[in-house]
Amino acid sequence: MSWYTLPTGVPWLTLVVVIPLAGALLVALTPGVARSVIKQLGVLSAGLSMLLAVAVIGGFQHGVGNLHFQFEESLRWIPSAGISYHLGVDGLSLFLLGLNALLFLIAVLVTDPEMPRFKQFMLLLLILEAATAGIMLSLDLILFYVFWEAMLVPLYFLIGVWGEGQRIYAAFKFLIYTVLGSFAMLIAILAVAAINFSQTGQLSFDWAQLIQHPASGIWHLPLGLGTLGIQQLLFLGFALAFAIKMPLFPLHTWLPAAYTASPIPVVIVLAGLVSKLGAYGFLRFNLALFPDAAHSLGPLLAVLAVIGILYGAFMALVQTDLKRLVAYASMSHLGFIGLGIFAGNLLGIEGSLVQMINHGVIIAALFLVVGMIERRAGTRDRAQLRGLGATAPLFAALFLVVSLAALGLPGLNGFVGEFLIMLGAWTAFVPLAVAAGIGVILAAWYVLRFYQGSMQEAPPEPTTFGEVRPIDGGVLAPLLALMVLIGVTPGFFPAAVEATVKALPVIVR
Amino acid sequence: MKIDLSGLGIDYGAILPELIVVGTAIVVLFLDLLLPVARRRWLPAVTVVGLLAALIASLPLWGQNRAAFADTVVADSLAAFFNVLLIVITILTVLISPRFLRALDLDHGEYYILLLGATAGMMLLAAATSLMTIFLGIELLSISLYVLSGFARSVPRSQESALKYLLLGGFATGFLLYGMALIYGATGSTTLRGIAAFAAASGAAGNVLLLLGIGFLSVGLAFKASAAPFHMWTPDVYEGAPTIVTTFMSVATKSAAFAAIGRVFIATFPSISARWYFPLALIAIFSLFIGNLVAIIEDNLKRILAYSGIAHAGYILLGILPGTAAGFSASVFYIAAYAVMNFGAFAVVTALGAGGEQTADINYWRGLFYRRPFLATVMTIFMLSLAGIPPTVGFFAKLFVFQALVNAQIWAPLVVAVVMTIVSFYYYLRVVVVMLATPEEAVSEQPRVGISTSGVLGVAALATIALGVFPTTVLDWASHAASLHF
Numbered sequence: 001m002s003w004y005t006l007p008t009g010v011p012w013l014t015l016v017v018v019i020p021l022a023g024a025l026l027v028a029l030t031p032g033v034a035r036s037v038i039k040q041l042g043v044l045s046a047g048l049s050m051l052l053a054v055a056v057i058g059g060f061q062h063g064v065g066n067l068h069f070q071f072e073e074s075l076r077w078i079p080s081a082g083i084s085y086h087l088g089v090d091g092l093s094l095f096l097l098g099l100n101a102l103l104f105l106i107a108v109l110v111t112d113p114e115m116p117r118f119k120q121f122m123l124l125l126l127i128l129e130a131a132t133a134g135i136m137l138s139l140d141l142i143l144f145y146v147f148w149e150a151m152l153v154p155l156y157f158l159i160g161v162w163g164e165g166q167r168i169y170a171a172f173k174f175l176i177y178t179v180l181g182s183f184a185m186l187i188a189i190l191a192v193a194a195i196n197f198s199q200t201g202q203l204s205f206d207w208a209q210l211i212q213h214p215a216s217g218i219w220h221l222p223l224g225l226g227t228l229g230i231q232q233l234l235f236l237g238f239a240l241a242f243a244i245k246m247p248l249f250p251l252h253t254w255l256p257a258a259y260t261a262s263p264i265p266v267v268i269v270l271a272g273l274v275s276k277l278g279a280y281g282f283l284r285f286n287l288a289l290f291p292d293a294a295h296s297l298g299p300l301l302a303v304l305a306v307i308g309i310l311y312g313a314f315m316a317l318v319q320t321d322l323k324r325l326v327a328y329a330s331m332s333h334l335g336f337i338g339l340g341i342f343a344g345n346l347l348g349i350e351g352s353l354v355q356m357i358n359h360g361v362i363i364a365a366l367f368l369v370v371g372m373i374e375r376r377a378g379t380r381d382r383a384q385l386r387g388l389g390a391t392a393p394l395f396a397a398l399f400l401v402v403s404l405a406a407l408g409l410p411g412l413n414g415f416v417g418e419f420l421i422m423l424g425a426w427t428a429f430v431p432l433a434v435a436a437g438i439g440v441i442l443a444a445w446y447v448l449r450f451y452q453g454s455m456q457e458a459p460p461e462p463t464t465f466g467e468v469r470p471i472d473g474g475v476l477a478p479l480l481a482l483m484v485l486i487g488v489t490p491g492f493f494p495a496a497v498e499a500t501v502k503a504l505p506v507i508v509r
Numbered sequence: 510m511k512i513d514l515s516g517l518g519i520d521y522g523a524i525l526p527e528l529i530v531v532g533t534a535i536v537v538l539f540l541d542l543l544l545p546v547a548r549r550r551w552l553p554a555v556t557v558v559g560l561l562a563a564l565i566a567s568l569p570l571w572g573q574n575r576a577a578f579a580d581t582v583v584a585d586s587l588a589a590f591f592n593v594l595l596i597v598i599t600i601l602t603v604l605i606s607p608r609f610l611r612a613l614d615l616d617h618g619e620y621y622i623l624l625l626g627a628t629a630g631m632m633l634l635a636a637a638t639s640l641m642t643i644f645l646g647i648e649l650l651s652i653s654l655y656v657l658s659g660f661a662r663s664v665p666r667s668q669e670s671a672l673k674y675l676l677l678g679g680f681a682t683g684f685l686l687y688g689m690a691l692i693y694g695a696t697g698s699t700t701l702r703g704i705a706a707f708a709a710a711s712g713a714a715g716n717v718l719l720l721l722g723i724g725f726l727s728v729g730l731a732f733k734a735s736a737a738p739f740h741m742w743t744p745d746v747y748e749g750a751p752t753i754v755t756t757f758m759s760v761a762t763k764s765a766a767f768a769a770i771g772r773v774f775i776a777t778f779p780s781i782s783a784r785w786y787f788p789l790a791l792i793a794i795f796s797l798f799i800g801n802l803v804a805i806i807e808d809n810l811k812r813i814l815a816y817s818g819i820a821h822a823g824y825i826l827l828g829i830l831p832g833t834a835a836g837f838s839a840s841v842f843y844i845a846a847y848a849v850m851n852f853g854a855f856a857v858v859t860a861l862g863a864g865g866e867q868t869a870d871i872n873y874w875r876g877l878f879y880r881r882p883f884l885a886t887v888m889t890i891f892m893l894s895l896a897g898i899p900p901t902v903g904f905f906a907k908l909f910v911f912q913a914l915v916n917a918q919i920w921a922p923l924v925v926a927v928v929m930t931i932v933s934f935y936y937y938l939r940v941v942v943v944m945l946a947t948p949e950e951a952v953s954e955q956p957r958v959g960i961s962t963s964g965v966l967g968v969a970a971l972a973t974i975a976l977g978v979f980p981t982t983v984l985d986w987a988s989h990a991a992s993l994h995f
Contacts, residue, residue, distance in 0.1 A: 150898070150900060156938065175934060193912075194915050
């Protein structure tokens with residue numbers, strides 16, 4: 001099914017990556033004092049990317065193509081090292097691409113042009129968009145790694161230069177954690193290609209090649225310390241990178257610092273999108289390249305995911321800083337996505353794919369709401385916020401919808417993904433599904449307390465808390481629309497990704 | 510009496526590039542004497558023209574395997590590759606020199622003569638296939654650099670650095686020469702071809718004399734490549750020498766030294782690689798540790814880059830460890846990448862330093878993005894590349910070396926290299942963060958950097974990114990150049 005057919009012969013996916021880069025180049029050439037021009041350039045390139053992403057999603061034909069990939073582009077890049085420029089989009093990446101474009105458009109829109117060093121901020125934001133889009137589209141492992149590392153530098157500076165509080169500390173912690181994971185993955189990537197070379201005689205980093213010959217064999221530890229399965233070892237190399245990015249308990253300690261220090265446009269991208277890239281990496285690489293290891297190590301990671309659900313939820317309960325509260329809520333919800341992935345069955349993975357979109361939409365909206373509250377009330381301290389809804393009923397109503405979606409009310413989007421994940425987890429490991437259910441209850445607790453505490457009750461003194469501005473409503477509107485739309489058409493996303501998920505080696509086996 | 514020279518293989522075509530560089534040095538020497546002071550600005554122009562001629566003369570050597578002068582030098586792809594690399598480095602150095610020299614009142618003709626002498630020595634070293642010519646090349650480049658380090662005659666730091674370099678360098682030369690003597694004693698040959706034939710025979714791996722000789726030879730070469738633990742001179746000399754000299758020698762000396770290391774270990778002693786693997790791996794690991802860890806605590810940019818250079822010597826050595834042409838090609842690519850990005854980084858220091866030496870202090874760099882956006886931007890590119898962050902050439906340099914190690918299943922040095930790369934992010938990104946920080950106090954404005962300097966910096970920055978996006982061509986060249994054989 002698709003709504004229309006895009007003309008062939010146009011490198012659509014390259015355009016998705018190049019347009020933000022071209023925008024960044026134009027921004028770089030604009031003098032820093034021309035703030036409104038820079039803003040317009042940013043909105044223009046992010047908007048164009050959005051249109052392009054929508055065009056690709058509309059033109060995508062489900063279940064068609066080699067390995068269900070479409071809009072494939074494959075060019076020789078470094079043939080002597082087996083590296084190619086191979087882009088493609090399938091069910092795993094299709095909707096993330098849309099989320100990418102949407103969240104960056106929102107981030108660009110809510111960026112204040114009067115901020116210090118606005119030009120550099122916009123420049124880095126656009127480079128970041130190109131890198132994240134490249135991550136979702138790359139089908140060559142080295143190309144993927146290039147984009148994965150390229151994402152790091154803009155994020156480091158966006159947190160470290162424009163952040164608040166302990167920004168240098170937060171940025172550096174984020175950097176060290178991420179780089180640690182990246183290099184573990186790089187070594188695993190090189191080893192995967194080397195093993196494939198010894199099996200097939202072909203040196204290739206192409207995902208479509210590597211997926212056909214899963215690594216096998218046993219690695220003998222030195223000094224007779226026992227043996228490890230090679231596939232398990234490689235799985236762990238990739239898993240470290242993605243678990244840190246996601247983040248999975250106990251590798252999450254960079255998260256509260258980084259989320260709290262980031263300015264709102266950055267945290268939207270960081271929580272809404274970058275965390276999803278970790279989950280996407282698990283699906284694209286861990287489950288596809290190492291199906292046996294996914295079966296043997298999946299339960300362990302599922303346990304970590306459930307610990308993350310409960311830990312994040314309990315931490316969210318005790319926070320007084322709203323930004324930290326949402327940060328831990330995000331971690332808790334990401335645990336669900338992890339649980340669905342590591343359940344390793346059709347329902348769980350479909351649910352996690354749906355929930356990736358939902359989480360991006362909901363967390364972005366929650367951080368936007370926190371930013372709006374902070375700008376109007378001058379504080380993010382839960383104890384000082386009372387009865388803001390009295391003077392801003394429309395704002396309170398919008399916030400209510402976001403809250404209800406976040407706690408998983410049926411009829412809104414959060415429920416769809418969580419329900420599928422719980423079904424998948426139930427067939428895989430019942431106790432974990434039960435424990436995750438407690439997380440759902442806790443979510444209702446901290447989300448409603450957040451909403452009721454700040455919006456309801458009588459204000460202690462007459463507030464001047466303002467109503468939503470058109471720009472606030474404008475950026476929240478598409479997110480709210482998606483929450484309702486996904487909620488009332490729960491079958492759409494699972495059907496759209498089913499063909500791809502069914503072809504994943506971890507399901508096939 | 511008639512002396513028969515036919516057996517010596519006299520072949521001036523094989524060393525034509527070196528001859529042109531030496532000839533240019535002599536021409537510049539006389540021009541310096543004859544030209545009136547007002548016409549001194551002709552000297553760099555003549556130097557560049559001579560170097561361009563040598564560059565063109567190097568190109569026909571590509572693809573050949575032409576042993577000359579009784580097997581003491583060879584004209585092959587590796588020599589051509591390094592000739593081009595070294596000549597380009599020298600040309601770029603000459604292009605940014607006049608402004609810097611005038612600012613420090615060092616605008617003497619000897620500078621260009623010494624620079625050309627050092628270049629000729631390096632080119633000879635890259636083409637040398639005999640212990641004698643290796644020694645000749647090393648001495649020619651070293652003596653020129655000793656003088657250049659002390660070129661700022663009125664500055665005590667510069668004097669100190671020259672003396673330090675001379676004393677320690679002389680000591681290292683002693684090791685080198687002693688090693689050569691032992692190797693000659695063991696094998697009865699001074700040409701690498703003869704030594705390789707001896708080493709390939711059975712029993713060579715147990716020949717203590719030969720192994721000791723290789724050890725001493727390695728010390729001498731590692732000193733020139735500034736690999737730890739033979740690096741002690743590097744930070745002091747780099748800091749004290751005029752920045753333009755540091756720029757040149759930090760990349761050119763290391764490149765030439767690694768060409769020789771490749772010829773010795775990859776081409777001459779592959780048969781006993783089990784013997785030299787462990788000491789060489791240890792040197793690489795030491796360099797990675799010392800370079801990356803000490804760079805963290807330094808506050809002087811020239812010293813940070815000196816330690817970073819020691820660390821990069823470690824990465825380049827990693828490519829030698831597998832003992833194969835495939836591994837060495839990764840090293841050769843790394844050398845080219847290092848030359849581009851490290852030259853650029855030092856050139857930025859040079860461009861800033863036209864006003865004096867205190868500019869290497871990292872506090873001077875606070876807020877550089879607002880005072881000198883161009884310099885700060887290119888410096889950021891070089892720092893990211895040195896750290897190995899894509900899409901820069903530094904990333905692929907590290908990638909290919911790591912790939913060579915994985916393919917050869919060499920794990921322990923690989924793990925060290927990876928961990929130390931993570932450490933290196935700290936000090937490279939620190940420079941960028943400092944440049945982005947708001948300056949605490951107003952710094953007096955320096956004169957603009959000038960067209961030739963900005964041109965050189967722009968070319969280096971563009972090359973850093975372009976080679977990071979399209980590394981294929983240079984990689985193919987590197988693997989062709991690295992396929993050595995006797």
